[in-house]
Amino acid sequence: MKILIYSPLFYPSIGGLQNVVSVLASEFVRQGHEVKVVCQVPDPEAKVFPFEVLRQIGPQQLLKLTIWCDVYFQVHWSLKGIWPLLLVRRPLVLSHQGFYRRADDSWIWQDRLKHFATRFATNISASQAVADSLPTRSTVIPNPYQDDIFGEIPDIDRDRDLIFLGRLVPEKGADLLLEALANLKRLGLTPRLTVVGSGTEESNLRQQAKNLNIVDRVDFVGVKRERELVELLNAHKILVIPSRWQEPFGIVALEGIACGCLAIGSEEGGLKDAIGPCGVTFPNENVEALTQAIFDFLTAAEKIHFFTASAPEHLSRHTRAAVAKAYLQVIERVV
Secondary structure, three states: OEEEEEOOOOOOOOOHHHHHHHHHHHHHHHOOOEEEEEEOOOOOOOOOOOOEEEEOOOHHHHHHHHHHOOEEEEEOOOHHHOHHHHOOOOOEEEEEOOOOOOOOOOOOHHHHHHHHHHHHOEEEEOOHHHHHOOOOOOEEOOOOOOOOOOOOOOOOOOOEEEEEEOOOOHHHOHHHHHHHHHHHHHOOOOOOEEEEOOOOOHHHHHHHHHHOOOHHHEEEEEOOOHHHHHHHHHOEEEEEEOOOOOEOOOHHHHHHHHOOOEEEEEOOEOHHHHHOOOEEEEOOOOHHHHHHHHHHHHOOHHHHHHHHOOHHHHHHOOOHHHHHHHHHHHHHHHO
16 A cells, blocks of 8 residues: 655654654554655755655645555644645545644634544544544544653663653643642652753743752753663653643653653643553642642652553553554555
């Protein structure tokens, strides 16, 4: 089967969406299909993938690729890439990786058009929360994590307490975690926090740590990838994902769980699906509840082992092969 994947974002840009595209495309090829990925991101390094990547192509080439394929597959809705299907009849499969609305929950005309156009596609959603937000039926298939990269390393001492992994932007809520850390200090606990990532809020977060008098308990280590990131996660007990907004899913939770961390995350949206039985959730933006959740686990280490024991079964539903197989079952029915 010839599968054309249209995704405006792809490597070397960083994010969960890009990882999903890479994992699915690689697994589709491994399971015997021909795959081409179209994106709008240049790559000066020209990294080689097991599938062809076409970057910033023109309309004529995109039309030829649409004629070539058996199925047109988009990972997250992009109206800019859908026009060839007005000229060439091909099955359209949409993988919905987020909510089609603004940060303040308002809608603009593009959001309404995307909702309407789902009626003419076969829809797959990364979580039940995303599926519930759509006007048409959608099959829920959870996102995969890179199980060939993320896993436990027995010879690394798990002697660090808390780790945050994500973009340093307001919606990811790292500032809420710093507030919780200050609250824990007042309660007599002084855990260390490692902040992994970069973003526009980094300078504000560093200043906040100074203002809260916890600068000696917070380590900003920048962006980490693959082996270096895996080693960092293996050295920590608790991964905290304090997102303000409703996360559509939360691959970072799977990465942490695979490396032996317990996960604490905000409960609205799809993050609770990613965490599953391997951690706990708290109401979004509720610093007191977040503080209490961290306090409970830091003062009762045996609770952590109870939750992490559920990891193997939970992760088995999110392996690259399992998720790709579920996608292919839907795609093959359409074709």
